[in-house]
Amino acid sequence: MNNILILGAGRSANACIQYVLKNAKTYNWSVVVADSDLETAVKKVGKHTNGRAVWLDATKAEDRQDLISRADVVISLLPPHMHVDVAYDCIRLKKHLITASYVSKDIYKLSDEFRNSELIFMGEMGLDPGIDHMSAMQKIDEIKARGGKITAFSSNAGGLVALENLTKNPWRYKFTWNPRNVVKAGQGTAQYLENGKFKYIPYNRLFKEYKLIEIPGYDEPFEVYANRDSLLYREAYGLDDIPTLSRGTIRYRGFCDAWNALVQIGLTDGTYPIMDSDKISYHELMEAFLSKPGRAGASVKERVAEMLGESEFSPVMKKLDWLGLFSKKKINTPNATPALILEELLLEKWKLGSKDKDVILMQHEFEYELGGKKFQLTSTMKLMGVDSDDTAMARLVGLPLGIFAKFLMTNKIVTAGVNIPVLKEIYDPVLEELKAYGVVFQEQERVLND
């Protein structure tokens, strides 16, 4: 195999493209990078002799299939909803396919076809999902191999920004990944397991009922809100009988209470349009969410504070104010949903500065029994980015894709079918190579019942 096709050359593709190009010379690969913005693709490929940038509108099936037909392995960084089409192409044209997106039910339905054609579809091969699976499974398999019985597993991760870049931002948060997903985070009901019992946190309480965790190297604790999907991982991780299992998202202290205020106001709702939203200001939008008259002469800000049970100058209110939610500035977009109005406002306020360094935090906590003793093991990874072009986020999403592609191209991976990286033959070599890029988990262990 000599030909790799990378679909998508946006910011999230940087590290993946660079890794693949770097290896292309050694292995004599030909690398095609396709994007709907040719200039971006050209810039990313640079003067690399083994690389070629091409223009592609990936929704045009013929053009897409033409490129795929000339590759051996396809890495897709296209939007997740396009992966089914690409998967069908790959089956028909007998190509391997790698993505960093969640594997959908529609993709799982293609398992037999991939397997029968001796093709590999590797999904969830990024950071989260991706490195979370690999690092957790390595630990889980290791504890099991030692004869340990895992009784609790909690896995938390977050994409943040170095504290020194946040001194003027009271939210202490900026976008380092898909803003829409941040605005919609947690909608639905979070489900997890605690002492053998199912637990449910509805969205209206999710950001109020966060927990605190400690991360080595930081003086203050972090907030963690529960992810909606913890239970899905019981089977995938071979933890069917585990009594305690949860997954969560890590934020700096102070974030969740303020985000909860946005939820309570109604600003994260993407299900209905605000009529003529481009005719009103943010201040008027906030007023539209107030049904109670408030005490005589109260300002909109005071009434919002009262509705939230906050004082006017509380940390939460300061964060809302800083976003410009009480400003007389007009909203840009007509008939936008509250969620879209919020997203467009946050895009401006939470934009990553060119010199900002992002930080990825990931922490697994296990409790297990071994030899009559009960242990608690914490495994923590922290990685910082360089600037807004070379983020830790893009590296940790892109490197696993590239590394896996390399093993695939060099015939080191053999398990055909639709998979996620939970098998030892996969996670061991990928994690080993990732170490060189700073993906190192620090462990702390203590005996719970000595």
Add this chain to the structure above:
Amino acid sequence: MNNILILGAGRSANACIQYVLKNAKTYNWSVVVADSDLETAVKKVGKHTNGRAVWLDATKAEDRQDLISRADVVISLLPPHMHVDVAYDCIRLKKHLITASYVSKDIYKLSDEFRNSELIFMGEMGLDPGIDHMSAMQKIDEIKARGGKITAFSSNAGGLVALENLTKNPWRYKFTWNPRNVVKAGQGTAQYLENGKFKYIPYNRLFKEYKLIEIPGYDEPFEVYANRDSLLYREAYGLDDIPTLSRGTIRYRGFCDAWNALVQIGLTDGTYPIMDSDKISYHELMEAFLSKPGRAGASVKERVAEMLGESEFSPVMKKLDWLGLFSKKKINTPNATPALILEELLLEKWKLGSKDKDVILMQHEFEYELGGKKFQLTSTMKLMGVDSDDTAMARLVGLPLGIFAKFLMTNKIVTAGVNIPVLKEIYDPVLEELKAYGVVFQEQERVLND
């Protein structure tokens, strides 16, 4: 025209069937009452010489069309989702059709076909929707005819139970209509107009931000929570420029705070199943919704109270307790959504006793300007049922259907097409006849700026 077909003979059809049968002799009609439960249909028709009960599975298109083909006018009390099929049948077979359900977009799409065939589809011809439209439009048209300019309109209605039947029920509420709709009430976002501005109340605040209204004849005020759809009525009522417009649901004092507690807990969510819900008790279900450990030794009830910001013996907590939410009784249904579990519990607790009398309350409040003065006009209707078989609810839903059918059969209605009862030629005669059944609006008017 001599033949009427009534589809559906359930409890909600009682008053409609009796009204039509009573008029059948005078007008020499033949009345067919069809239901999937033949015994019920037979019982409702009784020994009436002009009536005939037949068995019908309305999902069977051929059987349904066979019955429709022999009628001149069809009254459908089938579940709302079936009305599109029945409407297609009626167009093909050239029959008029009357329902008490909201007119869906799919039905409105058939407007031309009904009109071109000179057929009448009259929807929303019940209580709410139905009598609300007619009584409001009569007042609106009357004020306009006098030269008045309407500046505010608020319309509220509720199906309740006589207070003397509620002494042992701390919620002071029982089901007199579709329980599922009560459990799902308000999901989405309520929208209304206030002083020319759009207002939005998200579901998570809807039952917290109720308003109070006075109803003549009652010492205590009533609670009103906003309906989601107020804005739809601007155009239908010819009130396009009105600055203040709202619709709401009336409950006795104390209901909304307690229902808000169910919303906050997560019990009204119908979007996901509780795993193995038949293996746990209501007490365990409540525990599943608690993510915070609470103070040491706290009971589940105390923890729920703490989560809600209530004291353990507050009126809200008393209502939750009375429902049996903290009992060790097992839940019946496996893998049920929280909303279904709640509905099944309420069906038991909020069942109408055979001798209970229900009460329908409807109140319109107008503000209008006329001759330099500003007036406030309140128009209130109250009707009590007799017992659980002869409810005010079934009467007020069924009588408009029957009365309109009579006018249609006797050629007094001429406007073909898909309509709701907002035209004078319709509301005047229907409201006039409804008076004899106790549908009388009491008016109170005062000058606001004397």
